[in-house]
Amino acid sequence: EVQLVESGGGLVQRGESLRLSCAASGFTFSNYWMTWVRQRPGKGLEWVANTNRDGSAKYYVDFVKGRFTISRDNAKNSLYLQMDDLRVDDTAVYYCARAGGTDFWGRGTLVTVSS
């Protein structure tokens, strides 16, 4: 069974950093692109970033470029999102999803940025 479990969310102050993790199981992690998606309170889904199978290619939405870094460790079946210089409007549930096409989703982790 495919499972994606996010962790690392929490309450931080504006300008601080957080590192999200996504533990994958039930499939060959290294065979898939991986994606981060977020959902701000009461809003729609926002694509954040994705990375290719070996982590050599990374793509970001404009509003996180230079602040967020996606990475992966295929030996640990894990995906990461390093979030620096957090802003109040980065407050959201962050989801990890398998593949560029997000065919399976984790349950998400809540990031709250206070002013």
Add this chain to the structure above:
Amino acid sequence: DIQMTQSPSAMSASVGDRVTITCRASQAIDTLLVWVQQKPGKVPRCLIYGASDLQIGVPPRFSGRGYGTEFTLTISSLQPEDSATYYCLQHKDGGTFGQGTKVEV
């Protein structure tokens, strides 16, 4: 950047109705389009990938069509459990979601 324009933004329909949601891409994306369903308070789930392929476990009343810039999601016979918000997602160039369509049954 590729923009996705989804319509309508909301709709109300009855059980058994045929419902169609449309997504237009600002440039051609081949069939690199996914439809995602999100029920209130729930995790999103993929319904359709590759513009027209049904994800495992998704009822066959859901179908997707399109290529290039025009795509549709159709629910052939709407059921009460289909009340949800539906999003399209292009993954040709990074990723972009449509604005979502809230379907009320």
